[in-house]
Amino acid sequence: MKHRTFFWFFLPTGLAMLLFIALPIVSVAIQSVFTPHGAVIETVKTCTPFGCKEETTINQDATRELRESQPLGRFVGTGIYFDRGHLAVQEVGEAWQTSQGLGDFAAKLGNLPFYRAMAFTLTFTFVATPMLIVLGLFIALAVNTLSQRIKGLVIFFSLLPFTVTPLIGSLILFWMIDSRGILGTAIQWMADDPGLSLKASTSLTWIMLIVYQVWHAAPFAFVVFYAGLQTLPQDQLESAQIDGATRWQQVRYVVVPHLMPLVTFVALIMLMDNFRVFEPIVGFNASAHATSLSWIIFNDLGGETRQLSAASATSVLTIIGVAILLSPVLVRTWRDFRSKK
Amino acid sequence: MVSRARRAPASLRFATSAFVVIWIVIAAFPFLWTLWGSFKVELDFFSIADWTNALTGPKTLDTYGSRFTLAGYEGAWLKEEFWRSAINTVIVCFFVVITSLTIGTLGGYALSRSGYRYTFWLLIAALIFRAMPPITLVAGYLLPFFEWNLWGRLSTTVIVLVAINQPFTLWMLHSFFQSIPKELDESAKVDGCTQFQAFRNVIIPVMWPGVITTGLFSFLLAYNDFAVTSMLLSDDNRTMVPKIAAFLGTTYTEGNVMFAVSAAISATVPLFILVMFFQRQIVSGLTAGAVKG
Numbered sequence: 070m071k072h073r074t075f076f077w078f079f080l081p082t083g084l085a086m087l088l089f090i091a092l093p094i095v096s097v098a099i100q101s102v103f104t105p106h107g108a109v110i111e112t113v114k115t116c117t118p119f120g121c122k123e124e125t126t127i128n129q130d131a132t133r134e135l136r137e138s139q140p141l142g143r144f145v146g147t148g149i150y151f152d153r154g155h156l157a158v159q160e161v162g163e164a165w166q167t168s169q170g171l172g173d174f175a176a177k178l179g180n181l182p183f184y185r186a187m188a189f190t191l192t193f194t195f196v197a198t199p200m201l202i203v204l205g206l207f208i209a210l211a212v213n214t215l216s217q218r219i220k221g222l223v224i225f226f227s228l229l230p231f232t233v234t235p236l237i238g239s240l241i242l243f244w245m246i247d248s249r250g251i252l253g254t255a256i257q258w259m260a261d262d263p264g265l266s267l268k269a270s271t272s273l274t275w276i277m278l279i280v281y282q283v284w285h286a287a288p289f290a291f292v293v294f295y296a297g298l299q300t301l302p303q304d305q306l307e308s309a310q311i312d313g314a315t316r317w318q319q320v321r322y323v324v325v326p327h328l329m330p331l332v333t334f335v336a337l338i339m340l341m342d343n344f345r346v347f348e349p350i351v352g353f354n355a356s357a358h359a360t361s362l363s364w365i366i367f368n369d370l371g372g373e374t375r376q377l378s379a380a381s382a383t384s385v386l387t388i389i390g391v392a393i394l395l396s397p398v399l400v401r402t403w404r405d406f407r408s409k410k
Numbered sequence: 411m412v413s414r415a416r417r418a419p420a421s422l423r424f425a426t427s428a429f430v431v432i433w434i435v436i437a438a439f440p441f442l443w444t445l446w447g448s449f450k451v452e453l454d455f456f457s458i459a460d461w462t463n464a465l466t467g468p469k470t471l472d473t474y475g476s477r478f479t480l481a482g483y484e485g486a487w488l489k490e491e492f493w494r495s496a497i498n499t500v501i502v503c504f505f506v507v508i509t510s511l512t513i514g515t516l517g518g519y520a521l522s523r524s525g526y527r528y529t530f531w532l533l534i535a536a537l538i539f540r541a542m543p544p545i546t547l548v549a550g551y552l553l554p555f556f557e558w559n560l561w562g563r564l565s566t567t568v569i570v571l572v573a574i575n576q577p578f579t580l581w582m583l584h585s586f587f588q589s590i591p592k593e594l595d596e597s598a599k600v601d602g603c604t605q606f607q608a609f610r611n612v613i614i615p616v617m618w619p620g621v622i623t624t625g626l627f628s629f630l631l632a633y634n635d636f637a638v639t640s641m642l643l644s645d646d647n648r649t650m651v652p653k654i655a656a657f658l659g660t661t662y663t664e665g666n667v668m669f670a671v672s673a674a675i676s677a678t679v680p681l682f683i684l685v686m687f688f689q690r691q692i693v694s695g696l697t698a699g700a701v702k703g
Contacts, residue, residue, distance in 0.1 A: 070524040074605045078520030081513035082576050089573030090539045093550025208433050211426040223430060226438045228685050228692060234634040236651055237674045241444045249456035296697035345543035348636050363545045370548060370641055377549055384546035395541045406530055
């Protein structure tokens with residue numbers, strides 16, 4: 070295809086991505102190094118026969134003029150990144166010096182919003198991802214042994230948790246684990262503690278969110294692995310069986326290696342998706358115990374005061390986090406591309 | 411067909427069947443339970459006294475003279491004007507899917523037919539954009555949208571969702587068009603068609619399976635989005651998902667929770683129907699990326 074034809078074919082989609090993805094990233098980065106203007110304060114000295122008094126007032130005109138002439142605000146460089154709401158360099162340094170032992174230091178970090186969010190996001194990402202892969206694999210193996218007619222039905226029901234709106238899915242589970250809901254009652258009965266509430270405890274809230282994510286995303290892993298099982302080399306399985314491999318050994322040494330590329334694929338996609346965890350925190354009303362970077366951005370942007378600078382700085386930090394998680398994918402794609410040449 | 415030698419022993423077959431049954435219950439039960447409960451009053455669905463109340467609904471019987479009531483749906487759809495949000499969702503999803511497929515097909519087709527090196531870099535850029543959490547972009551939208559008075563409108567949200575959709579659409583359609591033999595449109599060009607005519611007369615008639623699959627995923631993205639729609643739409647223009655979130659915001663006063671429950675069920679029904687009719691396409695779409703990539 071000629072360059073010219075390509076250009077016209079690609080123009081609409083390219084323009085959409087340029088204007089609404091690439092430019093916003095740039096503008097987020099710019100906003101994150103500016104902070105809104107404070108009010109212009111004047112000190113007026115008024116002298117009366119009884120002595121001189123200094124009064125500070127806000128000069129409304131000058132403030133408005135300043136805000137209109139420089140709508141971005143005041144340049145602060147990387148100031149916002151290092152303040153208490155983000156990387157909190159100073160507070161971390163103090164905590165490091167004053168704390169006794171690592172446990173104490175970790176506890177102090179937990180009081181800083183950024184590190185609190187990171188602690189949850191990373192735990193969530195690295196616990197939920199392997200769990201949903203294992204569950205998905207077992208469902209795929211089990212469904213693969215069923216007869217053709219039941220398979221369709223099982224896949225239909227399995228797809229429901231995955232296609233449901235994340236916010237609605239988490240709400241549905243949230244209502245069930247409410248202390249007056251069916252699961253909440255069941256858990257109270259099993260723990261023999263009528264006062265038990267999942268919402269009141271940090272660790273239980275984390276477990277609840279991880280369980281939700283496994284429920285929501287295991288179907289994706291299942292469907293991908295199930296597709297992979299359809300191309301399983303039957304002769305290899307048969308020869309393994311002739312060699313005396315047990316069923317478990319066949320799974321371990323034939324099936325799993327065959328599915329390995331798919332496991333990597335699902336793991337990479339899910340690491341990125343879990344890192345941006347957001348809707349469940351809103352749905353489970355869990356922000357008192359668990360926050361994520363996405364939730365912090367949402368919280369800063371919402372409400373009466375839209376804190377654009379703070380949100381932008383968190384956005385940039387999130388983008389950096391995603392970039393780190395994405396780098397293996399990029400390296401892999403680049404290698405594929407090179408080897409094709 | 412499974413050969414006799416490969417056949418699992420009865421105990422294992424029983425265990426797998428039991429496992430599948432348990433999984434189906436885990437996957438489907440929450441929806442059925444909430445659907446059933448949405449026809450009850452709050453004191454039954456969230457019963458302190460006895461959990462079986464949610465099944466039998468004695469308080470619902472006391473209040474409305476029947477074990478089922480549409481009060482939650484009535485409150486949500488009429489009193490809280492959920493119908494308005496439903497219409498907004500229809501508008502947003504319709505235009506997002508149409509626009510995103512139109513420009514995505516052109517772009518994906520061009521990417522699959524051009525052999526130059528920049529196509530690779532464009533696809534990589536799309537991959538990076540796909541990985542960006544949409545919420546990180548919102549801070550970049552707000553200032554210009556306020557400035558130019560674009561904030562709060564459905565049309566703005568449609569365009570933003572289309573753009574966020576593009577990376578995924580491009581990847582899906584790119585790999586789909588690669589599976590259509592190049593000889594088709596090349597022979598059309600030999601016969602004197604321009605590239606666009608070849609696309610129009612030869613490719614469009616055979617592209618529908620891939621386009622429908624991609625369209626389903628565009629629809630799901632637009633329908634399920636919460637971060638962008640809740641930030642960019644004014645209160646009147648809210649779509650269903652932010653509207654449900656707003657029900658929760660207005661504190662858990664009595665009755666209001668049931669509005670949210672019925673609204674959540676109402677918003678899930680279309681997805682249920684979608685999965686029922688397009689199960690095959692959804693499965694093939696999910697696996698396409700894995701097998702190719």
